[in-house]
Amino acid sequence: MPQELQYLRETASQTAGPYVHIGLAPGAAGFDIYKQELGHDIVGPNAKGERIRVEGRVIDGTGSPVKDVLLEVWQANAQGIYAHPEGGGEVEDGFRGWGRVITDFETGEWSFETVKPGPTGGGNVGTQAPHINLWLVARGINVGLNTRMYFSDEAAANAKDPVLNMIEWEARRPTLIATRTEQDGLAVYRFDIRLQGENETVFFDV
Amino acid sequence: MKQNGDYYQRDRTLHPPALTPGYKTSVARSPQYALISLQNSVGEITGPVFGHNDIDPLDNDLLNNYASPGENPIGERIILHGRVLDENARPVPETLVEIWQANAGGRYRHKKDTYLAPIDPNFGGCGRTITDENGYYYFRTVKPGAYPWRNHVNNWRPAHIHVSVFGSAFNQRLISQCYFEGDPLIPICPIVQTIPDQDAIEQLTAKLDLNATIPLDTIAYKFDIVLRGRRSTLFENRLEGN
Numbered sequence: 423m424p425q426e427l428q429y430l431r432e433t434a435s436q437t438a439g440p441y442v443h444i445g446l447a448p449g450a451a452g453f454d455i456y457k458q459e460l461g462h463d464i465v466g467p468n469a470k471g472e473r474i475r476v477e478g479r480v481i482d483g484t485g486s487p488v489k490d491v492l493l494e495v496w497q498a499n500a501q502g503i504y505a506h507p508e509g510g511g512e513v514e515d516g517f518r519g520w521g522r523v524i525t526d527f528e529t530g531e532w533s534f535e536t537v538k539p540g541p542t543g544g545g546n547v548g549t550q551a552p553h554i555n556l557w558l559v560a561r562g563i564n565v566g567l568n569t570r571m572y573f574s575d576e577a578a579a580n581a582k583d584p585v586l587n588m589i590e591w592e593a594r595r596p597t598l599i600a601t602r603t604e605q606d607g608l609a610v611y612r613f614d615i616r617l618q619g620e621n622e623t624v625f626f627d628v
Numbered sequence: 629m630k631q632n633g634d635y636y637q638r639d640r641t642l643h644p645p646a647l648t649p650g651y652k653t654s655v656a657r658s659p660q661y662a663l664i665s666l667q668n669s670v671g672e673i674t675g676p677v678f679g680h681n682d683i684d685p686l687d688n689d690l691l692n693n694y695a696s697p698g699e700n701p702i703g704e705r706i707i708l709h710g711r712v713l714d715e716n717a718r719p720v721p722e723t724l725v726e727i728w729q730a731n732a733g734g735r736y737r738h739k740k741d742t743y744l745a746p747i748d749p750n751f752g753g754c755g756r757t758i759t760d761e762n763g764y765y766y767f768r769t770v771k772p773g774a775y776p777w778r779n780h781v782n783n784w785r786p787a788h789i790h791v792s793v794f795g796s797a798f799n800q801r802l803i804s805q806c807y808f809e810g811d812p813l814i815p816i817c818p819i820v821q822t823i824p825d826q827d828a829i830e831q832l833t834a835k836l837d838l839n840a841t842i843p844l845d846t847i848a849y850k851f852d853i854v855l856r857g858r859r860s861t862l863f864e865n866r867l868e869g870n
Contacts, residue, residue, distance in 0.1 A: 563658075
C-alpha cells in the first residue's frame, strides 16, 4: 500500500555479482590493494572462551557447491555480549564479533576461526541459545540471505531457543545446527548451507 | 523515556524476489521456502562498528589508490557522492561504505573476468570510506564501462558501481548497485529488472550533479542510499510511536 506519510523507501538490493571479492575481500582473492583488509580477525587476541573453527560449504539447488559466495559473521562474545553500544555490556579489547570470509574458488569450502559465543539475552524474545548470525551474498542471490548457526553440543539450550522453536516445521530446525567434531584437539563445527531443495537451510527475514 | 525500538520491516515488494528466472543464476540459488520472520532481538539491532583507524583516508580515491605515482587511470573522471540516510530521513553517520567496479572498458581486475577489454594498469576498482557526522560520503573514480555477461547470448550490464553499506545494525546490511542516469541498458538488464518496482529502480540511478562537478577536472553524480529506519519506543511499557 502506498503511504501518505513522509518516509523514505529503502534502497533496493541487487546481487553482489561474481566479482564481489575484489570489492569486499580483495586480499583473500589474491588482489593486494588495501593496507588493512577488514573481517579477518573476528574476536581478537584477548577474547575469553573456547576457540573454535567453523567450516562448511554453500550448496545450490543442483547439489553443486557455490564457489563464489561471500559470508559475513556477526556474533556475541563468550559472555553473550555484542560489540556494539546496544550489545549488552563491555567486550574484550579487540573483540569485534564481525568477520568476512570467501570460499575457496576450486572447492567451495569456507572456514573461519572464532570463539564460541555465549547465550544472548532477553529483550522481547527471551534468552537465546549460543548462535552465530550469518549473512551471505553471491551471484544469483538478489537479496543477501540471513541465517543462524547453532551448536550441536548445546542440545538443551537449543531445545529452549525461542527462534528455533518459532520454526513451525521441526524437521527444518536441524538445518541450523552445526555438527561438532574435534581435529587435533580443536573443536571444529561443520555447517553446510543448502540454498534450495532437500534440507534447504532456514533463512530469516530479520 | 524514549528508547530505540525495532527496525521497520523490510518492504519485500520493492526488493527483488529470490527467484527471478530472467537472471538465470538465481534459478538454482533461490530458496523455495518462505523466509521465517524474526522479531528483532539483540543480534539483529546490533552490528559491527568501524572507525577511521580501520581504513586509509585515501581508500576512497580510486583515481589514485592503485595508480603508479604521477599516473591516473584512463576514463571519465567522476565524483560519486551522496548521503546515507534511514527511512526516517535521518543521516547514518560513521558507517562503512564500500564500492567495487569495472574499469572504463568494462573489465574487472578479477581472475575470473576474461572479457577481452584490457586491464588498466593504474586502476584497481575498489574503494571504501566512512560517512561523516551528516551521513555524507564521496568517492573519486572513473565511470565504469558496460560489459557483456553470459546470461542470454547478447546481455550487457549497464555501467554500474557495486555498493555495500552497513548501517548500525546487522539487519540494515545492504548490497546494491548504482546505475547512471540516462543509460539505455538499464531498462533491458535482467539484473536490474529483478526489481519489481519502477520507483525503486529509479532510486538506484545516480543523477548527474553539475553543482558538485569540479570545472575542467571531474564530473559528479549524486547517489543517496537509504537504509532501514527504526521505531522509537515511548515509555518503558513499550507504547510505540515516532
